[in-house]
Amino acid sequence: MSDVRLQTAAESPIADGSGPPPLRLLAGVGITLFGLAAMSPRSPVPHVVGGEVVAATAVALLTAALAYRWAMRRLAIERRLRRRESELRGFMTMASHDLRSPLAAATAHLEMLRQDYAGALGDQGSQDLRTVERALHRINRLVEDLLQHATADQSALNLRPVPLNEMVADVTAERLAPAGGSRVTAGGPLPTVLADPKLLRHVIDNLIGNAVKYTPAGCRAEVEVTAEACSGGTVRIVVADRGIGIPVADRPKVFDAFHRSANSGGYPGTGLGLAICRRIIERHGGQIGVDENPGGGSRFWFTLPQLPR
Known part of the structure; x- marks a missing residue:
């Protein structure tokens, strides 16, 4: 018999023990069939089933094993992404709500400052107030957009x-x-x-x-x-x-x-x-x-x- 050594499922680099049982089983069977196909013609296997058929079956099993492994990896990645997206949306919602109060307070005090000290501010002071007001408006718009983005696909539709x-x-x-x-x-x-x-x-x-x-x-x-x-x-x-x-x-x-x-x-x-x-x-x-x-x-x-x- 040939010196070719049959590699078992446990020894396969594909089935390294980290994958699920169906993956290890498919990979192990496929690699074993590859070994049988490579054996000497004196082996009883090629007389029962042609070596080409054995090799083709091995390729199909290995392909299925790899496809299964990639499918499981993709599923795990998608789950992690969904979980992180959910966490990010929760953070955006919380941050948006928490920022509303200080923004409203800053806007109110800015308006009071304008009303109470309009005469004492002068042209430069009035211009500075308008600059602060525009900045607050941009921040408020960003907060509203963050909240809208976080909740746009969560509330029930009122069709x-x-x-x-x-x-x-x-x-x-x-x-x-x-x-x-x-x-x-x-x-x-x-x-x-x-x-x-x-x-x-x-x-x-x-x-x-x-x-x-x-x-x-x-x-x-x-x-x-x-x-x-x-x-x-x-x-x-x-x-x-x-x-x-x-x-x-x-x-x-x-x-x-x-x-x-x-x-x-x-x-x-x-x-x-x-x-x-x-x-x-x-x-x-x-x-x-x-x-x-x-x-x-x-x-x-x-x-x-x-x-x-």
């Missing part, structure tokens, strides 16, 4: 019919100054969709707000909201603008938390608004994305279930 025409008009009235010259128009009638009104308003407000904010200095914002029916009873809503646009390299990451495009450095923001929008839309079973707007700007779109007529 009801939402007329998009009315919601877009309300958001536009709040976002645009009457004498500012910027415009938000509807390119045709907008449908009624099935959504959570509060969460959907956040999406509409964020997309229209971004379209206005990321308009080049000295230009008037031109925003158009359109809708088209899609297959499967869904509707696709598009918010198109003529702003600074999004570089091609940034588009796949624009909905990631804390990501800001390369050309957005001169504009304020936390990098959380679009990430919150994605969570909200995905909770509704829809999709969200962005394309280039021919002629300049961006076309943000998302899908939602359309209310049956």
